[in-house]
Amino acid sequence: MSLSQIETDAAGVDATAVPVAPQPGMVGRSPGRLAWARLRANRTAMVSGWIMVFFIVLGLAAPLIELVYGISPFEQFQDKIANNSLPLGYFGGVSGEHWFGLEPQLGRDIFIRLVYGLRTSLFIATSAALLTTALGIVLGIVSGYLGGWIDGVISWVIDFALALPFLIFALAIMPTVTARFYGPRDEIPVPFRIGVMIFLFALFGWTGTARLVRGQVISLREREFVEAARASGAGLFHILFRQLLPNLWAPILVSFSLAVPGYITGEAALSFLGIGVVDPTPDFGVMINKSLSYAQTDPAYLIFPGVVIFLLVLAFNLFGDGLRDALDPKSSR
Amino acid sequence: MLRFLIKRLLLGALTMFAVSLVAFGMFFMLPRDAVATMCVKNCNPERLERVRVELGLKDPLVDQYTGYMKGIFVGRDLGSAQGGFCDAPCLGYSYTSSEEVSDIFARVLPVTLSIVIPAAVLWLGLGIGLGMVSALRRGTVFDRLAIGFSLTGASMQLYFVGGMLMIIFVYTLKILPVPHYTSLWDDPLDWASGLVLAWVALAFLFSAVYARLSRAQMLETLAEDFVRTARAKGLTKSRAYGRHALRAAITPIVTIAGLDIGGALGGTVITETTFGIQGLGRTAVEAVRLGDLPTIMATVLISAVFIVVANIVVDLLYAVIDPRVRLG
Numbered sequence: 001m002s003l004s005q006i007e008t009d010a011a012g013v014d015a016t017a018v019p020v021a022p023q024p025g026m027v028g029r030s031p032g033r034l035a036w037a038r039l040r041a042n043r044t045a046m047v048s049g050w051i052m053v054f055f056i057v058l059g060l061a062a063p064l065i066e067l068v069y070g071i072s073p074f075e076q077f078q079d080k081i082a083n084n085s086l087p088l089g090y091f092g093g094v095s096g097e098h099w100f101g102l103e104p105q106l107g108r109d110i111f112i113r114l115v116y117g118l119r120t121s122l123f124i125a126t127s128a129a130l131l132t133t134a135l136g137i138v139l140g141i142v143s144g145y146l147g148g149w150i151d152g153v154i155s156w157v158i159d160f161a162l163a164l165p166f167l168i169f170a171l172a173i174m175p176t177v178t179a180r181f182y183g184p185r186d187e188i189p190v191p192f193r194i195g196v197m198i199f200l201f202a203l204f205g206w207t208g209t210a211r212l213v214r215g216q217v218i219s220l221r222e223r224e225f226v227e228a229a230r231a232s233g234a235g236l237f238h239i240l241f242r243q244l245l246p247n248l249w250a251p252i253l254v255s256f257s258l259a260v261p262g263y264i265t266g267e268a269a270l271s272f273l274g275i276g277v278v279d280p281t282p283d284f285g286v287m288i289n290k291s292l293s294y295a296q297t298d299p300a301y302l303i304f305p306g307v308v309i310f311l312l313v314l315a316f317n318l319f320g321d322g323l324r325d326a327l328d329p330k331s332s333r
Numbered sequence: 334m335l336r337f338l339i340k341r342l343l344l345g346a347l348t349m350f351a352v353s354l355v356a357f358g359m360f361f362m363l364p365r366d367a368v369a370t371m372c373v374k375n376c377n378p379e380r381l382e383r384v385r386v387e388l389g390l391k392d393p394l395v396d397q398y399t400g401y402m403k404g405i406f407v408g409r410d411l412g413s414a415q416g417g418f419c420d421a422p423c424l425g426y427s428y429t430s431s432e433e434v435s436d437i438f439a440r441v442l443p444v445t446l447s448i449v450i451p452a453a454v455l456w457l458g459l460g461i462g463l464g465m466v467s468a469l470r471r472g473t474v475f476d477r478l479a480i481g482f483s484l485t486g487a488s489m490q491l492y493f494v495g496g497m498l499m500i501i502f503v504y505t506l507k508i509l510p511v512p513h514y515t516s517l518w519d520d521p522l523d524w525a526s527g528l529v530l531a532w533v534a535l536a537f538l539f540s541a542v543y544a545r546l547s548r549a550q551m552l553e554t555l556a557e558d559f560v561r562t563a564r565a566k567g568l569t570k571s572r573a574y575g576r577h578a579l580r581a582a583i584t585p586i587v588t589i590a591g592l593d594i595g596g597a598l599g600g601t602v603i604t605e606t607t608f609g610i611q612g613l614g615r616t617a618v619e620a621v622r623l624g625d626l627p628t629i630m631a632t633v634l635i636s637a638v639f640i641v642v643a644n645i646v647v648d649l650l651y652a653v654i655d656p657r658v659r660l661g
Binding site: 063160174176261268275289291296314 | 496500
C-alpha cells in the first residue's frame with residue numbers, strides 16, 4: 001500500500017476524530033474516502049468483495065437462473081435415480097444437464113436448490129444482521145450516554161444474555177413458540193419459521209453491537225461537540241442520533257459486515273438441527289443434514305453444499321476483515 | 334480475594350436464578366397446552382387430564398416453580414405415574430423415555446465431557462501454540478500458512494468438516510470405526526478411536542479462532558516496553574517471551590476459552606448430531622423432536638450452569654494471572 005505523507009497522517013487519526021479543514025494547496029479527503037482508497041488497495045478484500053457480490057446477485061436472480069437453467073428446485077428426476085435410491089452416473093450424477101448432480105432418493109437438482117438456498121440464507125442473515133444492529137445501536141447509545149441505572153440494567157441484561165446457551169435455547173424456544181400459535185398437527189408456514197429464526201437471532205445477537213456502541217459512546221460523551229450541543233439546548237434525541245451516531249458509523253459498519261456471515265452460519269446450524277427452515281424449502285443446513293446419511297455412498301451430495309457455504313462465509317469474513325483494516329488502520333492483523 | 338470470590342459467586346447465583354425463571358416461564362406459560370404437545374399419539378381427554386394433574390399443571394405457577402426448585406435441592410414426590418419419589422437432584426420425569434431426567438443426564442454427561450475435554454486441550458494447545466509462533470516469526474512462510482489456516486478454519490462449518498473427515502477416514506481409508514462412544518474405563522483405545530474425529534473437527538474450527546486471537550495479542554504484547562526491558566536486562570529469548578510476554582498476552586484468551594468450554598459442555602449439539610454420538614446436545618435435539626418438556630427444561634438449566642460456572646472460573650483465573658484484578 002503506497003500512502004502519501006498526508007494519508008499516513010490521517011490514517012493515524014481514529015475514525016471518530018473530526019476531520020481537519022483542508023489547508024490551501026492540498027486536496028482534502030474525508031475519512032470515508034481515505035478508507036475507500038485503502039479498501040481498494042487491499043487485494044484480498046476486493047476479490048472477496050466481488051465473490052460476495054456474485055453470491056448476492058446469484059441469490060437475488062434465482063428465478064431468472066431457474067428460467068435459463070430450465071429446472072425448478074422442486075422438480076424430481078426419478079428416472080435418473082437407481083433402485084438403491086442413488087443418482088445414476090458419476091459423482092452424484094453430475095452432467096451437462098445437472099451441473100452439481102442430483103439428490104439421492106428424491107432426485108432434485110442440487111445446483112438450482114443451492115441457488116435458491118443462497119436466497120434463503122442471505123435473506124435471513126441480512127434481516128437478522130440489520131435488526132440486531134439497529135437494536136444494538138439504540139440500546140448501546142442510550143445506555144452509554146445516559147449511564148446511571150439505565151446503563152446498569154442494560155449492562156446486566158447484556159451479561160445475562162451472554163450466559164444463555166444460544167443453540168440450546170433456540171432448541172427450546174422454537175417448539176414452544178410454534179406450539180403457542182399452531183396445533184400439533186397444523187402445517188407451519190415457511191414465513192413463520194423464518195420469522196421465528198430472525199426473532200431468535202435478534203433476541204441473542206444485539207448484545208455484541210450494544211457493547212461496542214456503549215463503549216464508544218462513553219468515550220465520546222464528554223467531548224466538546226456533545227457539550228456544545230447540550231449547551232445550545234439540543235434535545236436528547238438530537239444528541240444521541242444526530243451528534244453521537246454519525247461518529248460511530250465505522251465500527252458499526254464493521255460489526256454489521258462481520259455479523260452477516262455469523263448469521264449465515266447460525267441459520268444453517270438451526271436448519272441443520274431441524275429447528276429452522278425445513279424441507280422442501282431449499283436450504284444449506286437442511287441439505288447437509290440429509291447428506292450426512294449418504295456420506296458413505298454419495299459424498300458429492302455433502303461436498304457441493306458444504307463447499308458453497310464455506311466459500312460464502314469465507315468471502316463475507318475476508319471482506320469484513322478488509323473493511324475493518326480500511327476503516328481502522330491501527331488494528332492491522 | 335475472598336471478598337472477590339463471594340461477590341462473584343453471589344452474582345453467579347443471581348444469574349442462575351434469572352435463567353431458571355426465564356426457562357420456567359418459557360415452558361409453562363408460553364405453550365397453549367404443554368401436555369397436548371407432549372403427547373402426540375394415543376391421547377384421550379381423560380389421560381391428558383390425568384397427566385395434567387400429575388404434572389401439577391393445575392397448581393398456581395409459583396407453586397410449580399418452587400416445587401421444581403425444591404426437587405433439585407432436596408428431591409420430591411412426583412406421584413406413582415412418574416416413578417414415585419425422585420431423589421435430589423430431581424429434574425423431573427421424562428414421559429417419552431419413562432425414566433427420571435437426572436438418570437438420562439447421568440448417562441449422557443460423560444459422553445459430552447469425553448468429547449469436549451480432549452478437544453479443548455487439543456484446540457487450546459494447537460491454537461495458542463500456532464498463534465504465538467507465528468507472532469514471533471511475523472512475515473515468514475510459517476506465519477502466512479498459519480494465517481491461511483486460521484482464516485479457513487474460521488469460515489468452516491462443523492458439519493461439513495465432520496462429514497468430510499468421516500468420508501476420508503471412515504469410508505475411504507477405512508482406518509477408523511464409525512464414530513461412537515465407549516466408556517473410557519471399559520476400553521480406552523476404543524474410547525479414543527470412536528471420538529477422535531469429533532476432537533479433530535472441533536479442534537480444527539476452534540484452534541483457528543485461537544490462533545488468530547493469540548497472534549494478535551502476542552504481537553501487541555511484544556511491542557510493549559516491559560518485554561524490551563526484559564530482553565535488555567539480559568533475559569534469554571525463551572524466558573522473556575515464554576514467561577513475561579505470554580502471561581500478559583494470554584489473559585484475554587482465558588476469557589474466551591472459558592466461555593467456549595463452558596458453552597461446549599452445555600451441549601456440543603452440532604458435533605453430536607454430525608457424528609451421531611448421544612451426548613447432552615443430541616439428547617436435547619431429540620427431546621425437542623419428541624416434545625419431552627422436562628428434558629428440554631433440564632438441558633437449558635444445565636447448560637446455563639456450565640456457562641455461569643465457567644465464567645466464575647475464568648474470573649478466578651484472571652485474578653491469579655493478572656494481579657490488577659485482585660486489587661480492583
